[in-house]
Amino acid sequence: MATDSDAPLSRRERERRTRRQAMLRAAESVFAEKGYDHATLEEIAERAEFGKGTLYNYFEGGKEGIFFAVLDTIYDELCDLIAESVAEALASDRVDPRACYHTLVGKAIDFYHDREDLFVILIKEAYRMCFSHDASKVAYFQRQQERMVNALLPMLQQADENGALRDLPLEAMAHLLIENIDGLIVHRAIMANHPNRPTSCQHQSILDDPEKAATFLTTMLFDGVAAPPSA
Amino acid sequence: MATDSDAPLSRRERERRTRRQAMLRAAESVFAEKGYDHATLEEIAERAEFGKGTLYNYFEGGKEGIFFAVLDTIYDELCDLIAESVAEALASDRVDPRACYHTLVGKAIDFYHDREDLFVILIKEAYRMCFSHDASKVAYFQRQQERMVNALLPMLQQADENGALRDLPLEAMAHLLIENIDGLIVHRAIMANHPNRPTSCQHQSILDDPEKAATFLTTMLFDGVAAPPSA
C-alpha cells in the first residue's frame, strides 16, 4: 500500500519499483535472520535473484541505505496500525481508551504473526541504534518513535478531556503504552519459541492466547497492578 | 563483591584474579561502546594493557566467552539489586509493594549512573540474543531473566497474600515490572543524550528527576493509567 503513486507510470518505472520491492523483501528476511551486521549483500542479492552490484543501482548508501529503507517500511506500517485504531476510537461519541488500546494490542500481535521478520528487525536493531554514537542514527530512531507517540496521542487527549485518564503527562503515557506492546510481543515470542520452560499454567495460557494477552496488558496498564479498593 | 571466595588465596591466585578483573572492565567498556560485533579483542587487550594472546589464557571460549563473563557480572548485580529491595520490604510487618518497587526503580537508576556501560551492553545485546537462532544463547537469556523474576517474586507473593494485588498471574506481573524499569532507563538515557527535542516541560522534568521518574512509573504500574473512580 502506498507504494505506487497516483500519476500513471511507464512500464519501465513500474518494473523498476517491482524489482526494488523484491530487493526490500529479500533484505527484510536476511536482516531479520542474521541481524544487521551478519547480513551480507551477497545473500540479499541472491534471495532477490539479482547480482550484488545491482543493489547499488536501486539504493543509495549501500548496505546502510538498504537497511534504513527497510526500517522506513516497518515504521510506516506500525504508524498506520496505531492511526487506524485511534481513528476508530475517535469516531465514536465517547472515546474508550481501554477498548482502543485493547484493539491496538490485538492488531500488533496480528502484525507480528503476519510479518514476523519486520518485528524481529526492530527488536534486534532499534534499541542498539538508539545507543549508537552516530547522532544521526539516534535522531532517526527518536523521530520514528515520536511519530508513533504522536499517532496515539490524539486518542489520549480526547480521553483526557473526558476525564478518563489519571493526571499524568500524556506523552509519557503514550510512550509507556507503546513500549509495553513491544515488551508483550517479545515475551510471547520467546515463550512460543521455547515452550519447554516450567512456568505456571495460568501465566502460560494468558500469554498464549492473543485475546487474553491483550486483555491482560490492558488491565495491567489501565487499572494497575494493585488490587481495586473494593476487594 | 562476591568475587573473592572465602578460602585464603595465594598471592599468585590473587594477582590472577586482579588481572582477570582488569580484563573484564576493559571488555565492559569496549562492548558497551562498540557492541558485540564491532568490539575487537585487540582493543579489549589494549585497554586492559595486555597482549591479545593473554586474553586467551584467562577466558575460555574466546570472544564469546569473554562476553558471557561480562553478562554474568551484569545479571549478578541486577539480581543483587532486586534481592536487596525485596529483602528490605519483606523485613517489615506488612509488605508495601509500591514502596518496594519505588525503591527498586531508584536503585536501578543509580546503578545506571554508576555503571552505564553494563546497562548499555544489556540493552544493545540482550534482546538481540533472545531472537538468536542459537538455542543455547536463548536459553541463557531466559535463565537470567527468570533469575530476576524469581528475585522479585517473593515480595509479590507476600503482597498477594495480604490481598494487595490484583488477581493476575504474579510471574507475568514480575516480568512487566522488571521490563518497565529497562524501558524507563532507556527512555531517560535517550532524553539525556539528546535534550534538544521539543517536548512538554512536564514530561521532561518527570523523567529528568530520578525521584519523580520512579514515582511516575510506580503510579502508572500500580494504580494504572485510568483515572481513579472518585475523580
Add this chain to the structure above:
DNA sequence: TCATCGAATGACTGACCAGTCACATTTTCC
C-alpha cells in the same frame, strides 16, 4: 539487421579481525 545505451553483473580489492603458536620474558625454586 545492426547500432546504441541503460541496466545487470560478479570477480576483484582493500580492509578487518578471531584465533593460533613459536618465541620472549618473568617467576619460581633449588
Add this chain to the structure above:
DNA sequence: GGAAAATGTGACTGGTCAGTCATTCGATGA
C-alpha cells in the same frame, strides 16, 4: 646463579565482506 616452569606476546593465517567497475546483456529504435 641458573634451570625449569609459567606466563605474556604479537606476527601471522585463513576467512569474511562491502563496495567498485570493466565487461556483458538485452531492449529499443532506425
